[in-house]
Amino acid sequence: MKPVARTDRLVKQVVDNDTLVYDPGDDTACCLNALASEVWRQCDGRRSVDDIVAHVGRTVKLPDGLTAEEAVWRALSELEDATLIAPLGEDATAGIGSGMNRRDLLKGLAMAGMFPAVQKITAPSITSAMSPAPSSSPPAASASSSHPVVSASVSSSHPLVSASLTPAPTQSVTPSITQSMTPTVTPTMFPLPSVTPSHT
Amino acid sequence: MTARPAPPDLLTLTVRRVVRSHGVEIGVRSNDRDVIDRAMSCMPTGWEESAAPGADTWFSVACTGVGAGSRVSYQLYREHQLLDSGFRLQRILTRLESAVRLTVGRLSPGRLFVHAGAVTWRNAAIILPGLSGTGKTTLVAALVRAGATYCSDEYAVFGDDGLLYPYTRPLSVRQGEHRRLHQNVETDLGGRLASGPVRAGLVASIRYRPLATWAPRTLSSGAGALTLFSSTLAARERPAFAFSVIARAMAGVVSLEGERGEAEAAADRILEHADTMSSFHRESSP
Numbered sequence: 001m002k003p004v005a006r007t008d009r010l011v012k013q014v015v016d017n018d019t020l021v022y023d024p025g026d027d028t029a030c031c032l033n034a035l036a037s038e039v040w041r042q043c044d045g046r047r048s049v050d051d052i053v054a055h056v057g058r059t060v061k062l063p064d065g066l067t068a069e070e071a072v073w074r075a076l077s078e079l080e081d082a083t084l085i086a087p088l089g090e091d092a093t094a095g096i097g098s099g100m101n102r103r104d105l106l107k108g109l110a111m112a113g114m115f116p117a118v119q120k121i122t123a124p125s126i127t128s129a130m131s132p133a134p135s136s137s138p139p140a141a142s143a144s145s146s147h148p149v150v151s152a153s154v155s156s157s158h159p160l161v162s163a164s165l166t167p168a169p170t171q172s173v174t175p176s177i178t179q180s181m182t183p184t185v186t187p188t189m190f191p192l193p194s195v196t197p198s199h200t
Numbered sequence: 201m202t203a204r205p206a207p208p209d210l211l212t213l214t215v216r217r218v219v220r221s222h223g224v225e226i227g228v229r230s231n232d233r234d235v236i237d238r239a240m241s242c243m244p245t246g247w248e249e250s251a252a253p254g255a256d257t258w259f260s261v262a263c264t265g266v267g268a269g270s271r272v273s274y275q276l277y278r279e280h281q282l283l284d285s286g287f288r289l290q291r292i293l294t295r296l297e298s299a300v301r302l303t304v305g306r307l308s309p310g311r312l313f314v315h316a317g318a319v320t321w322r323n324a325a326i327i328l329p330g331l332s333g334t335g336k337t338t339l340v341a342a343l344v345r346a347g348a349t350y351c352s353d354e355y356a357v358f359g360d361d362g363l364l365y366p367y368t369r370p371l372s373v374r375q376g377e378h379r380r381l382h383q384n385v386e387t388d389l390g391g392r393l394a395s396g397p398v399r400a401g402l403v404a405s406i407r408y409r410p411l412a413t414w415a416p417r418t419l420s421s422g423a424g425a426l427t428l429f430s431s432t433l434a435a436r437e438r439p440a441f442a443f444s445v446i447a448r449a450m451a452g453v454v455s456l457e458g459e460r461g462e463a464e465a466a467a468d469r470i471l472e473h474a475d476t477m478s479s480f481h482r483e484s485s486p
Contacts, residue, residue, distance in 0.1 A: 011439045011440045011443060012443075013425075013440075013443035013444060013446075013447050014447070015421045015422040015425045015446070015447045015450055015451075016420070016421040016422065016450075016451065016452070017420070017421075017422070018420050018421060018422020018423070018425070019422065020422060020425055020426060020429065020443050020446075020447070022435075022439040022440075022443065024436075024439065027436050029426060029429055029430070029435070029439070030426075031420075031422045031423050031425065031426040032422070033420060033422065033423075034420075119423060119426055121426060121429075121430050123429070123430070123432075123435040123436050123439070124315075124331075124430060124431065124432065124433075124435055124436075125436060126302065126306060126433060126436070126437075
């Protein structure tokens with residue numbers, strides 16, 4: 001098996017030993033820790049899982065009790081769940097030789113502070129990122145949840161990541177108007193129309 | 201069912217001003233000069249009059265129903281979109297203020313707006329990302345009372361240099377479901393306002409939970425960066441810019457996440473934690 005990383009349209013950024021990845025296709029963002037970053041970089045379609053295991057064994061400091069093979073499979077599974085690599089397939093664990101299926105393997109792994117190796121969030125939309133206005137029943141732009149980060153995460157314990165919230169539906173209050181709102185010329189001060197409203 | 205009033209012809213709103221805030225031209229127009237004057241109090245901190253020929257975004261406050269015995273109603277638009285309407289001008293202006301801040305945060309060139317409170321302590325910033333309702337304003341106020349310098353209670357504003365810039369509007373403390381109490385940091389809290397850019401020293405994603413025990417866990421730089429990204433206004437519109445700014449800001453910065461109980465105790469713990477970190481004891485910033 002030779003895992004293949006997705007590279008299409010992804011926005012990537014290295015932060016110290018971690019990697020941030022943004023997918024504009026579904027507006028999700030991931031943080032790959034040092035292990036997942038290293039595994040993902042090796043998924044070039046030419047290296048086998050064994051090659052990656054050997055590489056990780058040489059380059060990544062793993063917690064006691066966690067083998068490079070276990071760590072790589074766990075990272076690959078999380079990368080697959082985050083759709084950052086092509087699907088591994090059901091026979092993906094055939095090469096580990098233990099007779100366990102992948103789920104058993106992952107279930108049995110010690111967390112050891114290294115997992116989840118991939119955290120995934122949904123990027124906030126503009127409407128959800130603003131504080132709600134007080135004392136109003138906000139229409140349109142602000143009628144939304146105040147917590148936009150709602151995506152199912154990849155085994156994340158991050159409170160901003162793992163919350164399961166559903167944005168409120170926006171209200172449709174957009175009447176049509178007759179003319180463009182954006183004039184090309186901005187007059188400074190025009191004569192005041194004969195309006196004397198009382199401000200309450 | 202009540203019939204909705206016909207939308208006004210917005211181009212007849214001939215009293216206009218354009219202001220510049222964080223590099224964004226904001227136009228405001230109305231058919232009432234007094235409304236425009238009051239709308240200026242809704243502009244973000246540090247705005248200045250603009251001589252630009254147009255605006256990046258126009259906001260309109262239309263006053264309708266004017267006449268003998270008529271009650272005046274107000275309609276607030278952003279470009280073509282009706283944002284709010286009603287008889288209470290103060291409510292309309294509050295909505296305007298919020299919408300303008302959001303627009304500036306989205307469009308500001310070279311600035312990244314992250315929904316977060318922020319203070320400075322010694323020579324670095326403590327950033328408290330979190331959306332509404334997580335208690336960040338209360339925690340910011342407690343940090344200021346404990347001696348930190350106020351930067352912002354709503355947006356942490358980062359430059360493309362990765363530094364944090366002050367956004368010192370008055371503290372807006374939630375009072376129940378629908379009310380906010382505005383507090384002047386200097387006169388009400390006895391605090392100080394940040395005056396210049398500062399580098400980040402600590403990112404603390406701390407949520408309020410009654411009786412919570414203070415036991416935050418440390419995040420990696422990347423996880424902390426993801427926390428900031430999850431509160432970034434332009435995350436979807438400018439992800440590459442957001443990533444690059446956050447990466448600069450987060451280089452070597454420690455991040456915490458967890459829960460807190462009362463704000464005063466949490467503020468003390470956060471400042472104690474900062475005191476143990478070398479980034480808060482460098483000579484100067486930046």
